[in-house]
Amino acid sequence: MPIAASPDAPRGLPLVFVPGLNCTADLFAPQIAHFRDAHPVTVADHASDETIAEIAHRLLASAPPKFALIGLSMGGYVALEVMRQAPQRVAKLALLDTRASQDVLGDTEIREAAIKMAQTGRFDDIHNVLWPRIVHIRRLGDTALEAIVRTMSDKTGPARFIRQQKAIMARPSYEASLSAIRCPTLILVGEDDALTPRFMSEDMAEAIRGSELVVVPDCGHLSTLERPEAVNAALERWLAA
Numbered sequence: 001m002p003i004a005a006s007p008d009a010p011r012g013l014p015l016v017f018v019p020g021l022n023c024t025a026d027l028f029a030p031q032i033a034h035f036r037d038a039h040p041v042t043v044a045d046h047a048s049d050e051t052i053a054e055i056a057h058r059l060l061a062s063a064p065p066k067f068a069l070i071g072l073s074m075g076g077y078v079a080l081e082v083m084r085q086a087p088q089r090v091a092k093l094a095l096l097d098t099r100a101s102q103d104v105l106g107d108t109e110i111r112e113a114a115i116k117m118a119q120t121g122r123f124d125d126i127h128n129v130l131w132p133r134i135v136h137i138r139r140l141g142d143t144a145l146e147a148i149v150r151t152m153s154d155k156t157g158p159a160r161f162i163r164q165q166k167a168i169m170a171r172p173s174y175e176a177s178l179s180a181i182r183c184p185t186l187i188l189v190g191e192d193d194a195l196t197p198r199f200m201s202e203d204m205a206e207a208i209r210g211s212e213l214v215v216v217p218d219c220g221h222l223s224t225l226e227r228p229e230a231v232n233a234a235l236e237r238w239l240a241a
Contacts, residue, residue: 012039014064015090018075023165030228047160052171056081061134068092072224074164080174083181094186094238097193097221098105099200100174104168118158127153133194136220178207185211186238190219
């Protein structure tokens with residue numbers, strides 16, 4: 001899904017954003033607004049594919065020959081799969097609030113419960129379960145941010161949500177392939193991310209030679225929306241490196 005830029009905008013390195021579970025391009029709205037006049041911007045389509053590998057294949061089929069890749073949460077899993085399928089196409093890699101490891105038993109149980117809720121007409125209730133886990137505790141009362149998250153969920157809908165959850169559960173571990181990543185890599189995580197805690201990003205940063213780890217204070221899992229200025233600044237440094 002290409003994002004239109006000004007006709008006379010400089011054409012820097014193309015950026016491909018990959019949203020997370022139950023999210024749309026709105027997840028990266030502050031970043032798209034910030035970078036679209038200097039870079040061609042595309043948001044990956046993860047609406048209909050059954051596996052992470054298929055999402056990555058679709059992304060590669062529509063992406064520019066060479067691009068910078070930014071994925072958050074499930075989008076990070078897709079980004080790591082892109083690195084497995086076609087590392088030569090990725091000029092720069094940004095992994096935001098994500099992990100390289102597979103789910104553990106507890107994660108799977110939560111996903112299966114969410115799928116059951118979506119299958120039995122309780123999709124709207126999933127937001128109430130997820131909301132306290134995806135933002136910093138200080139933002140639980142942020143009605144504007146919550147409205148964005150609800151809108152993304154409404155756009156996703158139960159069928160797509162179920163497909164995404166099943167794709168996530170079936171994904172492979174990417175831990176062994178991290179050491180093969182050679183492009184400039186940014187790893188960013190909210191300091192209080194409850195879904196993909198800081199240690200998971202630290203493990204990835206240790207495995208990817210020359211990567212930069214950025215920990216964003218006062219931030220949960222949705223760093224791009226919770227602390228957009230900090231994320232944009234980190235992305236600017238990464239693109240300039």
